[in-house]
Amino acid sequence: MTVKAKLFSYNLLDTPIHELSGLTKLICFLLLTFAVMFSYDIRVILAVMVFSFIVLKISRIKFSQIRLMVIYVLIFLVTNAVISFFFSPEEGVKIYGTRHNLVAIYGGMYITWEQIFYQVTKFFKYGSVIPLGIIFLLTTNPSEFASSLNRIKVNYKAAFAVALTLRYFPDVQREYRDISLAQQARGLDLSHKAKFKDRFKNALMIIIPLIFSTLDRIELISNAMDLRGFAKNKTRTWYTTRRMNRKDFIALAISALIFISTILISVFINHGRFYNPFI
Amino acid sequence: MEKQAVIEFQNFSFQYYSQAEPTLHDINLKIYPGEKILIVGPSGSGKSTIGHCLNGLIPFSYQGEIKGSLKINGLETKNLDIFRLSKMVGTVLQDSDGQFVGLTAGEDIAFALENDNIPHTEMHARVGKVAEMVDMQNWLTSSPFELSGGQKQRTSLAGVMIDDVDILLFDEPLANLDPATGKTAIEIIDDIHQASQKTIVIIEHRLEDVLHRPIDRVIVLEEGRIIADMNTHDLVSSTILKETGIREPLYVTALKYAGVRVTSDTLPGHITTLNTDLSRQALTTWHKTIIKQDWRNTNPSILKMEHVYFSYDGKRQILDDISFDIREGEMVSIVGKNGAGKSTLSKLLCGFEKEDRGTIYYRGEDIKDKTIKERAEIIGLVMQNPNQMISKPMIYDEVALGLRLRNVPEDEIAERIEKVLKICGLLPFRNWPISALSYGQKKRVTIAAILVLNPKILILDEPTAGQDFRHYTEIMEFLVEINKLGITIILITHDMHLMLEYTPRAIVLAGGRIIADTAASVVLTDSQVIAEANLKETSLFHLAQLAGISDGTAFVQGFIDYERELKDR
Numbered sequence: 001m002t003v004k005a006k007l008f009s010y011n012l013l014d015t016p017i018h019e020l021s022g023l024t025k026l027i028c029f030l031l032l033t034f035a036v037m038f039s040y041d042i043r044v045i046l047a048v049m050v051f052s053f054i055v056l057k058i059s060r061i062k063f064s065q066i067r068l069m070v071i072y073v074l075i076f077l078v079t080n081a082v083i084s085f086f087f088s089p090e091e092g093v094k095i096y097g098t099r100h101n102l103v104a105i106y107g108g109m110y111i112t113w114e115q116i117f118y119q120v121t122k123f124f125k126y127g128s129v130i131p132l133g134i135i136f137l138l139t140t141n142p143s144e145f146a147s148s149l150n151r152i153k154v155n156y157k158a159a160f161a162v163a164l165t166l167r168y169f170p171d172v173q174r175e176y177r178d179i180s181l182a183q184q185a186r187g188l189d190l191s192h193k194a195k196f197k198d199r200f201k202n203a204l205m206i207i208i209p210l211i212f213s214t215l216d217r218i219e220l221i222s223n224a225m226d227l228r229g230f231a232k233n234k235t236r237t238w239y240t241t242r243r244m245n246r247k248d249f250i251a252l253a254i255s256a257l258i259f260i261s262t263i264l265i266s267v268f269i270n271h272g273r274f275y276n277p278f279i
Numbered sequence: 280m281e282k283q284a285v286i287e288f289q290n291f292s293f294q295y296y297s298q299a300e301p302t303l304h305d306i307n308l309k310i311y312p313g314e315k316i317l318i319v320g321p322s323g324s325g326k327s328t329i330g331h332c333l334n335g336l337i338p339f340s341y342q343g344e345i346k347g348s349l350k351i352n353g354l355e356t357k358n359l360d361i362f363r364l365s366k367m368v369g370t371v372l373q374d375s376d377g378q379f380v381g382l383t384a385g386e387d388i389a390f391a392l393e394n395d396n397i398p399h400t401e402m403h404a405r406v407g408k409v410a411e412m413v414d415m416q417n418w419l420t421s422s423p424f425e426l427s428g429g430q431k432q433r434t435s436l437a438g439v440m441i442d443d444v445d446i447l448l449f450d451e452p453l454a455n456l457d458p459a460t461g462k463t464a465i466e467i468i469d470d471i472h473q474a475s476q477k478t479i480v481i482i483e484h485r486l487e488d489v490l491h492r493p494i495d496r497v498i499v500l501e502e503g504r505i506i507a508d509m510n511t512h513d514l515v516s517s518t519i520l521k522e523t524g525i526r527e528p529l530y531v532t533a534l535k536y537a538g539v540r541v542t543s544d545t546l547p548g549h550i551t552t553l554n555t556d557l558s559r560q561a562l563t564t565w566h567k568t569i570i571k572q573d574w575r576n577t578n579p580s581i582l583k584m585e586h587v588y589f590s591y592d593g594k595r596q597i598l599d600d601i602s603f604d605i606r607e608g609e610m611v612s613i614v615g616k617n618g619a620g621k622s623t624l625s626k627l628l629c630g631f632e633k634e635d636r637g638t639i640y641y642r643g644e645d646i647k648d649k650t651i652k653e654r655a656e657i658i659g660l661v662m663q664n665p666n667q668m669i670s671k672p673m674i675y676d677e678v679a680l681g682l683r684l685r686n687v688p689e690d691e692i693a694e695r696i697e698k699v700l701k702i703c704g705l706l707p708f709r710n711w712p713i714s715a716l717s718y719g720q721k722k723r724v725t726i727a728a729i730l731v732l733n734p735k736i737l738i739l740d741e742p743t744a745g746q747d748f749r750h751y752t753e754i755m756e757f758l759v760e761i762n763k764l765g766i767t768i769i770l771i772t773h774d775m776h777l778m779l780e781y782t783p784r785a786i787v788l789a790g791g792r793i794i795a796d797t798a799a800s801v802v803l804t805d806s807q808v809i810a811e812a813n814l815k816e817t818s819l820f821h822l823a824q825l826a827g828i829s830d831g832t833a834f835v836q837g838f839i840d841y842e843r844e845l846k847d848r
Contacts, residue, residue, distance in 0.1 A: 141382060142382055143381065143382045170424075175667070179667050179668070181626070181651070182660060182667065184652065185631075185652070185660055186681040186728070186729075186732070187655065187680075187681050187685050188684060189652075189684070204670070205680075208669075208670045209667050209669060209670050212666045213664060213666045216666060217377055220377040220378060221378065221380065223336055223340055223378075224378035225380060226336070226361055227334055227335075227336065227365050227370050228365060228380070228390050228391040228394065229365055229366075229394040230390075230394050231394075232394055233394065233395070235396055236393050236394050236395075237393050238399075239386045239389035239399075239403070239406070240382070
């Protein structure tokens with residue numbers, strides 16, 4: 001229980017990444033994300049990706065903690081790649097302005113080197129955001145994150161809702177596990193042996209009790225919050241906030257540097273958002 | 280001049296918009312500054328509704344029609360909002376786990392200050408000060424997972440005291456606590472009352488546990504009306520408790536069994552004030568007349584654990600060399616404080632987790648290779664909260680679920696359901712939606728849904744949690760009936776009454792080890808086991824001492840035997 005419940009949620013460890021303030025991490029996350037979202041230069045994207053893997057290593061996040069999320073993201077990215085190919089197989093040719101056919105497929109459609117290059121770039125572009133997101137999520141204290149959001153003028157009720165969701169995630173997860181086991185004891189088959197249609201129906205048998213017990217929980221927590229004056233004023237202060245220190249500024253500087261370099265590379269080297277190896 | 284009441288209900292009635300009848304009728308009640316009041320009543324008597332009216336959840340969160348007047352500190356509450364009320368009335372809700380808003384104890388205590396825009400440094404200073412009052416100063420950075428039930432409750436208490444409210448309202452403070460922690464909670468409330476002279480209102484149906492410390496007045500509610508407003512001694516000597524279905528203190532029951540007339544001049548409100556000069560003789564005589572019952576079960580073994588070890592992370596041992604042998608048809612309770620390994624034990628039995636070492640036998644056969652589904656046909660598990668199990672809208676479908684998943688033909692299903700619904704007293708409701716049932720009935724539905732699989736052993740996790748005396752008795756007598764049909768019953772519980780009255784044998788866990796496996800009467804009179812497992816000495820033992828009966832354990836066992844005799848008659 002103890003180990004499994006901590007999957008996917010904030011863990012307090014003593015690493016330089018954990019020590020940064022929530023606001024710093026949020027800004028760094030946004031800067032780096034903008035950088036890879038802006039650039040279609042695979043060299044830049046791969047560099048950011050390597051950088052984020054190093055940070056992942058520093059923050060001592062274990063692969064077992066994030067395996068599930070990684071698998072889902074990969075499935076999503078692959079599906080996305082296949083679908084975007086079929087919707088617009090000539091995108092690469094349009095962008096890079098050249099045509100190098102690789103193989104012909106059905107009905108005069110070609111797989112071109114341009115298209116492959118474009119899609120690989122896109123794959124890594126989205127792929128490199130994932131480790132950044134994981135680092136942010138798993139090393140940031142939810143309350144501190146809420147206070148950071150609030151400091152950059154996000155409405156505190158929304159910010160608190162986010163924190164509360166993160167705060168209760170392990171509880172709901174544990175409850176899901178208990179309910180699932182109890183239902184399996186009644187004969188529910190959740191394994192791959194069951195048919196797809198049945199598996200969906202079976203999943204409902206866990207979700208429904210989970211929803212009801214979660215609704216109970218929500219009623220309780222919202223009463224508790226009302227009774228202690230939540231949402232009384234237009235602003236609120238935060239018990240958990242961290243002042244920015246030197247480390248925060250160093251982290252911000254590094255992220256800003258990466259962001260600016262990305263822009264400069266686009267403007268002065270690539271003369272656009274795309275890196276074109278075909279000319 | 281009459282003292283100014285801090286809380287004043289005048290011809291106050293309240294009806295939820297969702298209900299056909301008013302929940303509170305014509306309440307007239309004055310509570311004065313510095314008083315310590317206990318409100319008792321069975322489920323549905325309106326005692327929580329009174330609490331909600333005091334703290335403003337009515338009408339802020341639960342809407343309805345209010346008639347009459349309720350003044351707090353002389354102000355009409357209808358004209359106040361919940362925020363202004365929360366500065367006068369601080370509420371500690373019953374589920375200290377669910378109301379833990381913060382990520383750490385310190386943050387949770389600070390919640391009200393955050394909402395008041397108190398600057399960071401002042402906030403930390405005030406939190407530190409209040410934390411000291413409830414002895415939580417060393418836990419401010421701990422997360423709720425690391426805190427015990429008692430510590431969470433103390434955190435909640437600090438969280439409302441930080442506002443320096445005039446009135447502290449406790450809504451069923453004992454509901455989720457083990458006996459020893461509950462006892463401490465009552466002591467903390469009393470200490471704060473002594474130190475601060477705040478007005479204290481406690482809503483609770485576990486009368487005896489609250490009466491561990493003095494109470495100025497007890498208000499008894501029934502069906503939305505105040506039927507008594509008196510001191511503890513008068514209340515305990517009256518017939519009101521019996522009539523309203525609130526459990527009277529066990530020592531009072533024992534006195535009555537012994538033929539003693541309990542009158543208020545013997546100060547029976549608390550065991551510590553009770554004068555036994557006149558009852559000593561009667562108690563001794565009664566004790567001698569009880570015929571000893573032999574509860575030992577000599578049936579063959581049905582479930583046996585041998586040297587079982589288990590750990591989640593390979594570091595901390597959750598179960599450490601567990602061995603016991605349960606015989607067919609037994610009713611056993613497994614007790615111990617939170618984290619002692621009780622739930623893990625039941626998970627191993629059901630096959631949800633695998634033991635690291637050791638063997639589990641069912642009728643002498645090793646069940647290591649049986650899957651969860653196969654084990655469910657031998658061992659059924661009923662979870663604490665029925666909402667965690669119910670997944671169908673209709674009773675019939677819910678009970679049929681396990682059979683349908685096993686592809687049992689529909690006509691056989693119908694037959695088996697009819698039988699099981701009959702046992703569970705649910706036959707008239709078989710085509711009802713589950714949402715129309717009470718909590719106790721829902722509990723029965725979950726038991727029926729498990730029973731229909733014909734398990735030989737039933738494990739119930741806290742089957743009576745949060746139930747008043749009447750529902751508690753109903754559920755437990757129902758389990759006794761099932762037990763008589765030959766089903767072995769294992770109860771995981773905190774409830775000492777349940778242990779004493781219903782399970783001849785108790786297995787006590789502490790720190791993952793079995794520290795006692797013996798009669799409940801022995802467990803609840805052994806001070807070392809009591810301390811290690813966070814239990815509380817039963818007041819019957821105290822009564823035996825007062826009466827000069829040297830073998831207190833025998834006295835407690837005698838009480839149990841006598842009571843069972845009465846019930847079986």
